[in-house]
Structures are given as structure tokens and as C-alpha cells.
Amino acid sequence: AYTADAKIFPxxxxxxxxxxxxxxxxxxxxxxxxLNHQILPEEITIVGETAYDHGYYQITIQDQGKEPQTIRxxxxxxxxxxxxxxxMYLDIWNRANQ
Numbered sequence: 001a002y003t004a005d006a007k008i009f010p011x012x013x014x015x016x017x018x019x020x021x022x023x024x025x026x027x028x029x030x031x032x033x034x035l036n037h038q039i040l041p042e043e044i045t046i047v048g049e050t051a052y053d054h055g056y057y058q059i060t061i062q063d064q065g066k067e068p069q070t071i072r073x074x075x076x077x078x079x080x081x082x083x084x085x086x087x088m089y090l091d092i093w094n095r096a097n098q
Contacts, residue, residue: 002088003080009092031064039075051079051086057093072096 002008008016008025016025028034041055054076062068075093079086 002091003082006087006089006091009090011094033062034059035062035068036060049081053077053079
């Protein structure tokens with residue numbers, strides 16, 4: 001879902017660049033399950049081969065032996081159209097106060 005030169009901006013971490021390092025970041029431990037993941041866009045704007053959107057997200061996870069936990073936050077994504085496909089170029093998010 002990311003361009004070859006994509007960057008992600010996770011909470012409390014340095015910027016992560018490139019598909020390989022982004023893929024490693026998104027590997028979920030075997031002891032964790034994602035029960036639900038929602039993106040709630042507020043606005044999407046397309047300008048030629050670039051687009052951007054922002055909104056809210058909500059994800060419910062469950063670690064082995066623990067109760068499910070729901071995390072909410074805000075996001076901004078900048079998209080690029082590459083070979084006719086929309087891919088994420090910049091992906092930034094942060095958690096809302098719980």
C-alpha cells in the first residue's frame with residue numbers, strides 16, 4: 001500500500017522510510033490480534049497525481065491473556081498515483097487522549 005520511497009511517522013518514534021522498513025514496523029506479534037480497524041476520513045482532496053486525506057482511526061487489539069483495548073486517534077495521509085494505483089507516500093498518525 002506504500003510507495004517505494006514512502007515514510008511513516010509513528011507516535012514517539014523516528015520517521016521510518018522505505019517499504020522494507022515500513023513492512024517490518026507493521027509486523028504484528030503472534031501474541032496480539034487485531035479485532036477491528038476503522039478509518040473515518042473527514043476530507044479527501046485529489047490534485048492531479050497527488051491526494052491527501054485526514055480524519056480519525058480506531059483500532060481494537062487484544063494481547064494474549066488480556067482484555068481487548070481500543071485505541072483512537074487522528075491521521076493524515078499523502079497519496080501518490082504510481083502506475084495507475086494510489087499508494088501512500090506519507091502516513092502520520094497520533095493517538096487521542098484516552
